[in-house]
Amino acid sequence: MKDKILALAGSSSKKSINKKLVNWVASLFENYDTELLDLNDYEVPLFSVDYEADYGFSPRILELHHKISQSDLILISLAEHNGSYSAAFKNVFDWLSRIPNTSVFQGKSLFLMSTSPGARGGKSVLDAAIARFPFNGAVVAEHFSLPKFYETFDENDGIIDVEKKSEILEKVKYIKELLV
Ligand SMILES: Cc1cc2nc3c(=O)[nH]c(=O)nc-3n(C[C@H](O)[C@H](O)[C@H](O)COP(=O)(O)O)c2cc1C
Numbered sequence: 001m002k003d004k005i006l007a008l009a010g011s012s013s014k015k016s017i018n019k020k021l022v023n024w025v026a027s028l029f030e031n032y033d034t035e036l037l038d039l040n041d042y043e044v045p046l047f048s049v050d051y052e053a054d055y056g057f058s059p060r061i062l063e064l065h066h067k068i069s070q071s072d073l074i075l076i077s078l079a080e081h082n083g084s085y086s087a088a089f090k091n092v093f094d095w096l097s098r099i100p101n102t103s104v105f106q107g108k109s110l111f112l113m114s115t116s117p118g119a120r121g122g123k124s125v126l127d128a129a130i131a132r133f134p135f136n137g138a139v140v141a142e143h144f145s146l147p148k149f150y151e152t153f154d155e156n157d158g159i160i161d162v163e164k165k166s167e168i169l170e171k172v173k174y175i176k177e178l179l180v
Pocket residue numbers: 009010011012013015016017018019078079080081082083084115116117118120121122
């Protein structure tokens with residue numbers, strides 16, 4: 001059976017640049033069973049302990065947890081909002097972290113990414129995730145940030161910056177070797 005890869009952007013923007021990046025990276029995994037997720041499909045009530053006590057978990061959150069359990073690799077590209085996760089991503093993350101007797105990432109390997117229009121390429125949120133996600137059951141296999149998205153990425157050709165393209169291809173190759 002083919003390895004199952006989930007790809008998700010940590011953004012609810014319809015024009016998300018992180019979605020463009022992560023979907024392009026997913027396309028580099030040609031011979032895998034790749035599923036492109038959309039955070040908008042997991043728009044659930046704002047997490048609160050009171051809401052959880054009164055109404056429990058949304059079926060969408062449980063479905064996402066199940067998808068993660070069935071995956072072999074997760075590609076995530078995080079949008080940076082004020083140095084951290086977008087509210088949409090953090091909400092889903094908080095909900096997933098409340099499911100009893102499990103963890104958000106369930107021991108799965110992650111390829112973590114970020115991009116932004118600026119020179120830091122979302123490095124603050126990426127660093128936060130690299131430091132945090134292992135406490136939520138993630139194995140961070142690789143990470144990558146793409147600065148100046150509108151100069152380094154082309155809608156048709158993907159990453160066009162020579163150094164960054166070579167970096168991502170190396171990292172994808174390494175991840176494929178892990179999956180064998
Ligand atoms: C509320 C808000 C806060 C932002 N804060 C940052 C920031 O701290 N650092 C940064 O590089 N870009 C920041 N940006 C710009 C985002 O990087 C940019 O909107 C990017 O397109 C977000 O990724 P997305 O298109 O995948 O949603 C911010 C944007 C918004 C809307």
